[in-house]
Amino acid sequence: MDTEGIDIALFDMDGSLADYDGAMVRDLESLRAPDEPTVSRESLWQTETGEHVLARMKLIKGQPGWWLNLDPIPAGMTVLALCQQLGFDVHVLTKGPKRHSQAWDEKVQWCQRHIGPDVDIHVTSDKGLVYGKLLYDDYPDYMIRWLKHRPRGLGIMPVSAANRDFVHPNVVKWDGTNIAEVARAVAVVKKRNPGEALAL
Numbered sequence: 001m002d003t004e005g006i007d008i009a010l011f012d013m014d015g016s017l018a019d020y021d022g023a024m025v026r027d028l029e030s031l032r033a034p035d036e037p038t039v040s041r042e043s044l045w046q047t048e049t050g051e052h053v054l055a056r057m058k059l060i061k062g063q064p065g066w067w068l069n070l071d072p073i074p075a076g077m078t079v080l081a082l083c084q085q086l087g088f089d090v091h092v093l094t095k096g097p098k099r100h101s102q103a104w105d106e107k108v109q110w111c112q113r114h115i116g117p118d119v120d121i122h123v124t125s126d127k128g129l130v131y132g133k134l135l136y137d138d139y140p141d142y143m144i145r146w147l148k149h150r151p152r153g154l155g156i157m158p159v160s161a162a163n164r165d166f167v168h169p170n171v172v173k174w175d176g177t178n179i180a181e182v183a184r185a186v187a188v189v190k191k192r193n194p195g196e197a198l199a200l
């Protein structure tokens, strides 16, 4: 792929642009037995370890329309709009469940509905393979994997309970209050020439 002159900003979907956690917490709560502990955004990632919970989650995610009806996350959409304003070509980079092609289809429809009909979407099992100048992602493992081959790439990470302690020199944490810091970092990586170090 000839990427000269094209500045691509990659955006993760679940937990970044689309409110997977909010919908999952709501639906797990509706299936919870009275003697089970409540599920919250803060505790979801710890709840996910129980076999019975995983089975419920599988049923929840398999419902037609579940992925399509996830709410957009305003903080993520704000940074997406910022990147578009600064001249980035926004692409979506999402992990595709290998056995549920219905989820792929709904993710594509979601992006067309909330971002635009012509948005480029990469559904992959390895985010490290995909080129971009910056990656917006809430999940540290995917961020590390992508940055491993891109020492001059910029990561922007919306803060959540699960990634609160994550620190990386190329990553700006976005907590909903520091838009000036995020905008500055995006402008720096936009102006950076090929081969130039990332000076945040």
Ligand SMILES: [Mg+2]
Pocket: 012, 013, 014, 015, 016, 137, 138, 139
């Ligand atoms: Mg995510």
